[in-house]
Amino acid sequence: MVNWFWRRRPPARVLRLRARGDLGDARRVDFAELAPDVSTFLGQAAYLQLGYFETLGRLVRATPGLGEKEAISLAAGRALAKHRRLVDLIRDRVGDPTDAMEPFREQLDEFRGKTIGARPRETMLAVLITAGMLDDFYLALSSSYGEVGRRVERILGESSDREQIEEILRDTISSDEEWRDLLSMWARRLVGDTLLVARSALVPERLATDEKRIEPVFTALMAAHSRRMDELGLNS
Template identity: 30%
Template sequence: MVESADATAPTADADPDYRAAVVDLLAVIAYGEITAFERLAEDAKLAPSLADKLDLAQMASIEIAKVERLHERLRAFGVDPFEAMAPFRAPIDEFHGHTAPADWYEGLVKAYVGDGLANDFYREIAAYLDADTRELVVASMEAGTHSAFVVERVRAGIAEDHRLGGRLALWGRRLMGEALTQAQRVAADRDELSALLAGGVDRPGLDLAALGRMFTRLTERHMERMTELGLEA
């Protein structure tokens, strides 16, 4: 369970440092959704059937539909969404460059495991946000995942070829490692996001013990997803 924060979290309008952190958070989520759309649209080309191609196209459309609401909130802060997203293009693009799927099944696992890990991380951060921003972030994480479609296809593939399971298990571990590396890079480069997690005298944050528990929860959820796919974590 995500550890709850104090209900007296500042509003983005009242605290300039907190506002900067919220802008960064909304921007990185928005750019992540754009790249998710691009990736799923590209992966659809690998689909073995027209039905599978349509399912991935529908997943892609859900990702891109989330972006406008995030951009609206950024504009409400007087921020250009595209300028706000710019600092996150390199690390996110690098992650996708390092984890380009070699085939249909790797693309499915990446969509399910990789996106799930990112969503879990943002939900954890959302616990330390004001109510309005938290609602927006959580809503962006929860709009339709088509998880049943992915689980069904991967499990069917493993049933047909048991060697596939071993390869995809290694792929899932690689995705986890790459995602954590890029998350650490973003946090290190963006002082505002690091400060948001650390908290301050007037707002809650994560001490080392709480940070450790958070990463334990992220790892446990990753293992649960791998199990759902029929893979060893």
């Protein structure tokens, strides 16, 4: 039973969401005409990893238990390592990493702000959902960039060390029906915003005419997301 949040044992407990202020065939979709230029691709991918690191770092501070802090810091360290490798790739193939990332800073910071939950458990789940879906998407997109894309695939395809966070959430979900319901609603709220971020990475002028071409990718993203939710014990 989760007990870190309720200290005075209130007679009634109601959890509410705060008000909002493997891809298979998808990797074989031809993104050549939809994919952005390599600087945009790398800049977005690198800044997303930095965002995961920042969110996880915030979680470390907000989480009281030492064991949970260690689990979160492990995932944070891996996100930062991936960010640094992508920055090195930008410097090697494009130029200044800051110039590559800056155009997406405002949009992605706004998105990340929407993923910060009222409670640490919500933010943990948000990282698993958003990072899982967007890493899958950028892995699919990487096939459009030759050797650069293969290097990105190797970076993003490595372990993200989020398994211990998954275990924390599974324990919470399996022991508390109210938490399970709350986190299921939170997960559904996050999916739409995450898909919008993925779509915004593509060349907008081609989206309307090539909708059928990209549909399998988003279908596969949702299927992979559903599997992750099932593994956590949540309704997708």
